[in-house]
Amino acid sequence: MAGPQEDQKFCLQEVLDTFKLCLSEKKDVYLEHYVAGWRGLVKFLNSLGSVFGFISKDAVNKINILVTYLHGENGSQYVTVQSMVKYELDNELVDLTKRGSHPESGCRTLLRLHRALRWLELFLERLRTSSEDSKTSVMCSEAYNESLSQHHPWVVRKAAGMAFCVLPGRPAFLEVMNVGPPEQVVAMLGEAVPLISEVYQITEELYAQQNLLDLP
Numbered sequence: 001m002a003g004p005q006e007d008q009k010f011c012l013q014e015v016l017d018t019f020k021l022c023l024s025e026k027k028d029v030y031l032e033h034y035v036a037g038w039r040g041l042v043k044f045l046n047s048l049g050s051v052f053g054f055i056s057k058d059a060v061n062k063i064n065i066l067v068t069y070l071h072g073e074n075g076s077q078y079v080t081v082q083s084m085v086k087y088e089l090d091n092e093l094v095d096l097t098k099r100g101s102h103p104e105s106g107c108r109t110l111l112r113l114h115r116a117l118r119w120l121e122l123f124l125e126r127l128r129t130s131s132e133d134s135k136t137s138v139m140c141s142e143a144y145n146e147s148l149s150q151h152h153p154w155v156v157r158k159a160a161g162m163a164f165c166v167l168p169g170r171p172a173f174l175e176v177m178n179v180g181p182p183e184q185v186v187a188m189l190g191e192a193v194p195l196i197s198e199v200y201q202i203t204e205e206l207y208a209q210q211n212l213l214d215l216p
C-alpha cells in the first residue's frame with residue numbers, strides 16, 4: 001500500500017488528466033481543475049528541492065486564495081473562470097488600475113498563474129523537442145524570459161535565474177515525471193502542451209476582452 005510519501009509523488013499523467021478536465025463543452029475553464037493542475041505542478045516543483053521554495057510558496061499562496069473563493073459563500077460564482085470574471089466585475093470586486101480595497105481578487109490572482117501557464121507551455125514545448133544533452137536550465141530561462149519575466153522586478157528575475165541553474169539534466173528531469181522511458185514522456189508532452197495552450201488561449205482572450213491583462 002502506498003504511504004504518505006508515495007501519495008505526494010508527482011505524475012505527469014495526473015496533471016495531464018487534470019488539465020483535460022479544465023474545459024467544459026462550451027470551452028469555459030473550470031476553476032477547480034485549473035487549481036488542481038497547479039497543485040500537481042507544485043508537487044513537481046517541491047521534488048526539485050528547497051531552492052525552489054520561494055516559487056512554490058508564491059504559487060501555493062495564489063492557489064489557496066482561489067480555493068478559498070471556490071469553497072466560500074459565493075463559491076457558485078467561482079465555478080468557471082468566466083463566471084468568476086463576470087461576478088467580480090459586476091460587483092466591483094477587482095482593483096483595476098491600482099491596488100486598493102481588493103488586493104487579492106480572484107481575477108488578479110488567477111492572472112498571475114495564467115502568466116505562469118504561458119511559461120509552462122513554452123518550457124514544456126522546448127523540453128519535448130530538445131535533444132538528450134540539452135540543458136533544462138537554458139530551456140527554462142529562455143521560456144521565462146519570453147513570458148513571465150516581463151512581469152517580475154529585477155530581484156525576482158535574479159532569484160529565479162539562480163534557481164534555474166540547479167535544475168537537473170534532461171534525463172533526470174524526465175525521470176521525475178514518472179511516466180516511463182523518455183520517448184513515452186515526450187509522447188505525453190505532445191498531448192499536454194496543446195491542452196495547456198488551449199486553456200491559456202481561452203483565458204487570455206477572456207482577459208483581453210475585459211481589459212484585465214494588466215491588473216495591479
Ligand SMILES: CCCCCCCC/C=C\CCCCCCCC(=O)N[C@@H](COP(=O)(O)O)[C@H](O)/C=C/CCCCCCCCCCCCC
Nearest residue numbers: 012041042044045054055058059112113116119140156160
Ligand atoms: C510537467 C512538469 C514539468 C514542469 C513542472 C514545472 C513546475 C512548476 C510549478 C510551479 C510553477 C510556479 C508558478 C509560479 C507562479 C508565479 C506567479 C507570479 O508571477 N508571482 C509573482 C507576482 O505575484 P504578486 O507579487 O503580483 O502577487 C511573485 O512576485 C513571484 C514570486 C516567485 C518567483 C516566481 C518565478 C517563477 C519562475 C517560473 C517557474 C520556474 C519553475 C522551474 C521548475 C522547472
